[in-house]
Structures are given as structure tokens and as C-alpha cells.
Amino acid sequence: MKRNEENKKAAGAEGRGVCLGVSVGPGAAGQVTLEALDAIRRSDVVYLPTAPKEECAAYRILCAMLPEIDEKEIRCMEDAGRAGENMAERHALMARETEDLLDRGLTVAYPTLGETALYSTYIYIHEQLEKDGYESRFVSGVSSVQAACAKLGARLGTGKESVHIFPGSEDLEEKLRTAGTLVFMKPRKDFAGMIRTIREFVASHEGASACGVSNCGMEGEILAKNADELEKLEGYFTVILVRSPGGADEDPYAPGPDYFENRACEYYPCHDSEHINCLFCYCPMYFLERCAGRPEWKTSSTTGKLVKVCTDCTFPHERKNYEKVMDILKYNMREGRCWPDPK
Numbered sequence: 001m002k003r004n005e006e007n008k009k010a011a012g013a014e015g016r017g018v019c020l021g022v023s024v025g026p027g028a029a030g031q032v033t034l035e036a037l038d039a040i041r042r043s044d045v046v047y048l049p050t051a052p053k054e055e056c057a058a059y060r061i062l063c064a065m066l067p068e069i070d071e072k073e074i075r076c077m078e079d080a081g082r083a084g085e086n087m088a089e090r091h092a093l094m095a096r097e098t099e100d101l102l103d104r105g106l107t108v109a110y111p112t113l114g115e116t117a118l119y120s121t122y123i124y125i126h127e128q129l130e131k132d133g134y135e136s137r138f139v140s141g142v143s144s145v146q147a148a149c150a151k152l153g154a155r156l157g158t159g160k161e162s163v164h165i166f167p168g169s170e171d172l173e174e175k176l177r178t179a180g181t182l183v184f185m186k187p188r189k190d191f192a193g194m195i196r197t198i199r200e201f202v203a204s205h206e207g208a209s210a211c212g213v214s215n216c217g218m219e220g221e222i223l224a225k226n227a228d229e230l231e232k233l234e235g236y237f238t239v240i241l242v243r244s245p246g247g248a249d250e251d252p253y254a255p256g257p258d259y260f261e262n263r264a265c266e267y268y269p270c271h272d273s274e275h276i277n278c279l280f281c282y283c284p285m286y287f288l289e290r291c292a293g294r295p296e297w298k299t300s301s302t303t304g305k306l307v308k309v310c311t312d313c314t315f316p317h318e319r320k321n322y323e324k325v326m327d328i329l330k331y332n333m334r335e336g337r338c339w340p341d342p343k
Contacts, residue, residue, distance in 0.1 A: 017044070017102040019129055020109045021116040023141025026237070027057065027217030029064035031142040036111075037066055039139045043109035044073065045101055047094075049121065051076040057218065058111040077110070077121065091121075095128035102134050113237075115143035119167050119186065145183050148213045148239040151223060156241075157181050160323070169194040176201045179246030185239045195230045198242060202227040205245055212240035258322040271314045280316040284329055292321070292328055 022039045025031030040046065040062060046069065053059045053074060062069050080097045081090030101108050112120040116138045129136040145165065149156045157163040162180030168188050175182060176198070187194055202208045210227040214220075215237050224230045230240065253261065253275050262268055262278040269276045285291035286308060293315035300307045316325050 015105045016135070017104065017106040017108060019098055019102060019126070019134065019136040020107065020139055021120065021122040021126055021136070022109050022111045022139045023116045023143075024058050024061050024111045024113060025142040025217065026114045026144035026147045027061065027215065027221075028147070029061050031147060031217065032061060032065050033139075033141050036139050036141055040066055040069060040072075040109055040111065042107055044106040045075060045108045046072045047075050047077050047080070047098075047108065047110045049077055049112065051078060058113055061113075062111060087124075091124040092128060095125050095132070098125060098129065099132060099134055102129075113144070114147075115141055115145075118143050118145070118165075144185060144216055144237070144239050147216045148241065151213050151216055151221075152211050152225065152241070154211055154241055155181075156183075169197075172197050173201075176242065176244055177246060179244055182242040182244050183239065184242070186236060187238055187240075188236070191234070191238075194240075195233065198240065199227045199230060201244075202242070207243070207245040209243045210240060212238060214238040252319065259319040271311070271317060273314050273317065276314070277317045277319055277322070279322070280325060283310055283313075283316045285316065285325065286310065288328075288332065291315075292324060 020039045020043065022036045023033070024036055025033075048056045048059050050056045053076075059069070059074075077094055080094040082093075084090030084093050098108055110116075110122045110125065112122050114120070116122055117140065126136045126138070145156065148154075157180070162178075163183065164175070164178055164180055165183040165185065166175055167186050169184060169190065172184075172194060184194070184198075198210050202210050210224075210230060212224045212230055212233050214222040214233045214235050216239065218237065222232050222234065224233050224240075233240070253259065255261075258279065259277050260279060261276060262281075265278065268278070283291075283293070285293060293310060293313040295313055296309045296311075297306045298309050299305070315321055
């Protein structure tokens, strides 16, 4: 399936066409961007994901916004790669047929549902074209994840929350132990089992929640506002959002960027606690007269001055307080407060 090396040309060579992976949104015609419509208008050949075109969701979306699409030469990705014995060969065949068109100076467009850069088949073609020295671009748009959040009135992420996107439902129980917003899309196997596992997770973990949508923006759209309604969802075009507090079996004292224990230190533990976060060995809030900890103020027997004593305070040594300490330091730096001059 390798393309002949002598046929390769540098991207942007005179007379050569450009290939465009065009995002057309998850289903609603109004979610197609102006840039996407312009890309389709400028194209000579349009490759639809499936045939016949009348049953292709991407085609129906474009028809509603761009009736002149039928004036283009329309081909089908499935037809281009049908002779391949596996997915890799089929993608290579699609890329080869596309390269032949680009060599003729034509502009080729691949409209894809959702966001082209997120789990689309066009990505494989794009990578092969670039490898062979052809120019290929993404035309970004509205992803099914964004559209699902809008439909459900649900946030995707805020503040310091992590967002994780998973295709399918493999290793689902392990993935549910990941803290943050978990997005599950394009389920392929045991859909009922996937829903059951998510509902059980939400029921058994405080702070966990779930919602989802099937066929977002399409005919037959189904909304599930909470975990109990997930059983209503069905089909490949399903997006499920899970808020996960993380797995209960995660080690709260595992080393990380916000925590470690230096048990080799001769002073460990330096406070009356079994676990001490040694990241702030010497408290960075000591210079603050008012801090977030629980210090005592005692009169020095030698100088007669009040001295800040933090023997019974473990605030900076508790993992949960790492972000609070950092926020306090950032605030004081903005206000121009710093460690006192040793003079």
C-alpha cells in the first residue's frame, strides 16, 4: 500500500491541491461554522463518511446550510477503502485516492460529524497525507462533547478540574476511579452494562454524578439529566458525562507534585502526626502574622518579644491544604508582601 516515492511532492507545490477535514458539528445544522461552509464551497470533491448520501448525517447537515453541495463531485469514504483487508489498508487506499486528486490540483473536503480532530476517521487520512508530503488541514468546529454540555446545561470543567475523554467503555471501572469530569463517547460494546456500571459508581461514591445525551442535535435526541435517567440513552452517538471524586482505593499518601514524605529525615515526623507532607519542610507562611494555620504566640525568655510557635500546627503538612498554601503565597506576592529582610 506504499505510495511510489517518485510521486511525492512537497506540500504547497505549484499546481497541487489541498485536503480539508471539515467539522460540521454533531447534528444541528446551525452548529456548522462559517469557516466550514466556506471550506465546502471552495472544494472540488467532497468525501462523505457513508453512502447513500441521503442517509449520511453529514450530508443532511450540509444540505440544510449549503444546497449547492450537490454541484460538487461527491464520493464516499467507504467506497474508496472497500478493497482493503483491514482498517490500515482501507485508510491507505483512501489516502492514495485523495493524493491522486490533489496531484490534479483539486481541493478535497472530508466533512466529519463533530470535531474533526477528535476521534474522526479523517485523522488517519490526514496523517498519511502529511507523511507523503501533501498539505492537509483541519477546519475546526463544535464537538459532540461541547454540544452535549450545552444541551444538558452541564459544565465540562472549571477551575482546576481535570477533564478526561474516553472512546468506548473498555476498562470502565478503572477509568471511573479517575478524579474529574469523565466523558465517555462512541460506546460500542455492552451499552447496557456500561450504563449499569456508571449508575452503581454514582450511587456508591459521594459527590459523583452523571448525565448524558444520545443523538445530540439529531432526530431522536434523548436527554438524561441524571444517573437514574441514563437507561433512556441508546446508540453510537451517545455522550455521557461523569463527575468523579476519584477511586476510594487510591492511596491518599502516594507521592505526587503536591505531596511526599521524607521518612529518611532524622526529624521525621517533625509533628505529632503519622503522615507529614515534607514539601513545605519549613512553613512558607511563617512570615505572615495572620496565616491559615494554628500557631501560638509566646514570649521569648531571651528577648521578651512575641515569637510565633508552630509546634502543634500541621496545616502546611496536610495534602489537602497544598492548593490553599499556594493561593495564600500568590495573594501575598501580588500584594507586595515578602519574607522579612534578615537585617
